[in-house]
Amino acid sequence: MNLKEIxxxxxxxxxxxxxxxxxxxxxxxxxxxxxxxxxxxCAIDFYTDVALHRTDNTQVSVYAVDYDAFDEFDLRETxxxxxxxxxxYVRGVVWAFQHKGFDLKHGxxxxxxxxxxxxxxxxxxxxLEVAIGKAIAQAFDLPINHADVAQIGxxxxxxxxxxxxxxxxxxxxxxxxxxxxxxxxCRSLETQAIELPKNLSVMIVxxxxxxxxxxxxxxxxxxxxxxxxxxxxxxxxxxVSLAEFDAGKAGLDAVAAKRARYIIQENQRTLDAAHALxxxxxxxxxxxxxxxxxxxxxxxxxxxxxxxxxxDLIGEIIGERGGVRMTGGGFGGCVVALLPHDLVDxxxxxxxxxxxxxxxxxxxxxxxxxxxxxxxx
Numbered sequence: 461m462n463l464k465e466i467x468x469x470x471x472x473x474x475x476x477x478x479x480x481x482x483x484x485x486x487x488x489x490x491x492x493x494x495x496x497x498x499x500x501x502c503a504i505d506f507y508t509d510v511a512l513h514r515t516d517n518t519q520v521s522v523y524a525v526d527y528d529a530f531d532e533f534d535l536r537e538t539x540x541x542x543x544x545x546x547x548x549y550v551r552g553v554v555w556a557f558q559h560k561g562f563d564l565k566h567g568x569x570x571x572x573x574x575x576x577x578x579x580x581x582x583x584x585x586x587x588l589e590v591a592i593g594k595a596i597a598q599a600f601d602l603p604i605n606h607a608d609v610a611q612i613g614x615x616x617x618x619x620x621x622x623x624x625x626x627x628x629x630x631x632x633x634x635x636x637x638x639x640x641x642x643x644x645x646c647r648s649l650e651t652q653a654i655e656l657p658k659n660l661s662v663m664i665v666x667x668x669x670x671x672x673x674x675x676x677x678x679x680x681x682x683x684x685x686x687x688x689x690x691x692x693x694x695x696x697x698x699x700v701s702l703a704e705f706d707a708g709k710a711g712l713d714a715v716a717a718k719r720a721r722y723i724i725q726e727n728q729r730t731l732d733a734a735h736a737l738x739x740x741x742x743x744x745x746x747x748x749x750x751x752x753x754x755x756x757x758x759x760x761x762x763x764x765x766x767x768x769x770x771x772d773l774i775g776e777i778i779g780e781r782g783g784v785r786m787t788g789g790g791f792g793g794c795v796v797a798l799l800p801h802d803l804v805d806x807x808x809x810x811x812x813x814x815x816x817x818x819x820x821x822x823x824x825x826x827x828x829x830x831x832x833x834x835x836x837x
Contacts (some may be wrong), residue, residue, distance in 0.1 A: 463525070467511040467571040470523045475511035475571070477598060481591035481699050481834040482507045483576035483583045484632035485664055485796050486787045487641055488752050489730035491760060493626025495685050496647040496696035497727040500654070500734055501628060502662065502830035503636025506778040508587040509837070510576030512595045515567045522550050525573040535564055541620075549585055552620030553592045556612045559619075562602060570595070578671045579789020585621075586629030589613030594634075605619055606634040607649050611693075625789075626672055636833040643734045647698060654737050656830055660782065660798045663807065665774070667767050669792030678789050681719060683758065688712060688720035697723045697774045722759035726752060742781060747797065749783030750775070762790025766819040770795045777807045 467475045482503040487523050489499035515521075518535040525548050531547035533539055539555040542548050550570065557564060570592070576584035593609040596602070604612075607753050610613075610630035617623050627646050636642060640653040656662070685697055691712045702724050729748045736744040753771050757763040767786050774784040774797050780800030799807065808825055815823045 463509050463511050463573050464573055466573070467513070467523075467569075469567045470571060471513065471521070473513060475513045475569075477595075478509055478511045478837045479591050479595040479598065479834060480507050480509050480637060480837050481587045481594065481633045482585045482831045484629060484636070485582060485662065485794070485828065486628065486632075486735045486824075487783075487796060487798065488749055488785065489628075489726060490752065490756055490787070490790070491626075491645040491681060491685075492633075492698075492723055492727050492730060492763070493628040493644075495626075495689070495723050495727070496698035497723065498730040498734075499628045499644050499646060499654060500641050500730050500737075501632040501644070502641045502656070503632055503833060504582065504662070504664070504828040504831060505826075506574075506576040506582060506584075506587070506828075507831075508572065508576060508591045510588075510591040510595045511571045512599055513569045515569060516597055517567050519567040520554060521567070522547065522570045522572065522792060525571060530653065535567055544831065546588075548621050549588045549616065550592055551672050552616030553596070553613060555588050555620050556616040557593075557596055557602075559615070560612065562600070564596065564600060568596075568599060577666060579791075579793070580666050581793030582664070583629040583633060585617060586613060586625075586633045589616055590630055590633040593787055594836070597837055607631065609834065610634040611649075624679050624753070632833075634834050636831050638832045639830050641830065643730075647696070651713070652734075654734050656737065657740050659800055660742075661801050661804055662797055662828045663774075663797040663799060663804060664787070664826045664828055664829065665770055665795045665797070665811065666772070667764065667770055667792055667794065668821045668824065669764050669766050677762070677791060681762065684713075684716045684719045685723060688716045691716070696824055698727060700724055702728070718759045722755045726755060742783070742798075746778075746780045746783045749785045749798075753785035756786055756790065760790075762786075762817070764790075764792050766821055767792065769818050770811070770823065773811055774799075774807055777810050
C-alpha cells in the first residue's frame with residue numbers, strides 16, 4: 461500500500477497532497493555548522509513522506525506508519541512533550557510555527573512514512589521535520605521558502621526536542637540539488653551547488669554501532685566550542701584563523717582548545733574540498749577527507765573504534781582514488797566514501813571479509829545518488 465492508500469484507510473478520505481524530504485550525508489565539515497562554518501553535504505535516496513488533509517476543527521491527528529502508532533493534540537492548547545520520541549518531532553515543528561507567530565487556524569490529519577535508517581547519522585529527524593514543515597506551509601499557504609522551513613525544523617529540534625543541532629541537516633533536506641553536493645555557509649545560509657564527478661559513487665556504510673544525540677556528548681561538544689569562541693572574543697569559531705588560534709590559545713581549557721583547533725581546521729578543509737571537487741582533484745579530496753577523520757578521532761574525539769576500522773578497511777581499497785571518513789554527529793553511525801564506480805564491489809567484498817571479523821558487527825552498505833530538496837509529490 462502506498463501512503464495515500466494508508467492515509468485513506470486511517471482517516472477515511474484521501475490526503476490533499478504528499479510531501480517528500482530526503483535524508484542527507486555530509487561529505488566533509490563535521491560539527492562546523494553550529495560554529496557558523498561551512499559544510500559540504502548532499503541529500504540522498506532515503507526519504508520521509510508526509511500526507512496531509514486539513515480539518516474543520518483544531519485537532520492534529522498523526523499516524524506514524526512505521527510504528528503503527530497515533531498521536532493527537534489540540535492547536536488551542538499548549539503543545540507539550542509526548543512520551544513517544546517520534547511524536548515530539550511532529551509536535552515540535554507545529555509548536556515552532558506557532559512560536560514564530562504563524563496562526564494555524566485549522567487542525568489537520570497527517571500520515572508519515574520514511575525509510576531513512578534511524579540512529580545512523582543520516583538525518584532521519586531532519587527529513588521528518590522538513591517534510592512536516594513543508595506540508596504545513598503548503599496547507600496554510602504560508603509565505604516562507606525552503607530555507608525558512610529548514611530553520612523552523614532546526615528551531616523545533618533545538619528548543620522542543622532538546623538537541624542543539626546546527627542548521628546543516630535541515631537545510632540539506634530542504635535545499636538539496638540533484639547530482640550535486642551543496643556547500644553551505646551556515647552563517648549566511650547561502651548555498652552553492654557543487655557537481656559531483658560523474659565517475660564517482662557516494663557510498664554510505666552503516667557501522668551498526670547505534671548512536672543517539674539527545675542527552676549525549678553532542679551538546680557537550682557544542683558547549684566546549686562556545687567556551688573557546690568566548691575565550692577569543694568572537695561570535696563563533698568561524699571567526700578564528702589557525703594563526704590567531706595558535707597565538708591566543710594560552711589560558712583556554714586544554715580540552716576546549718583541542719576541540720577548537722579541529723573546528724578551525726575542518727572549516728578550511730571543507731572549503732578546500734569543495735574546490736577540489738569542482739576541479740575533479742580527487743587526490744586532494746582523498747587527503748582532506750582522511751585528515752578530517754583523523755581530526756574527529758584524535759581532537760574532537762567523536763568516532764568509535766568500529767567506525768575507525770571501517771574507514772581503514774575502505775581506505776585500503778580506494779587509496780588516493782577516492783575519500784573516506786566518518787559522517788554525522790559521531791559515536792557510531794555511518795562512514796561516507798566517494799569512490800570510483802569500479803571499486804564499489806571490491807570495497808563491499810573487503811568489508812564482508814574483514815569488518816565482522818575485526819569488530820563482531822555487521823556492516824550495511826548503501827550506494828546513493830544526490831537528490832533535490834523537499835517537494836510536493
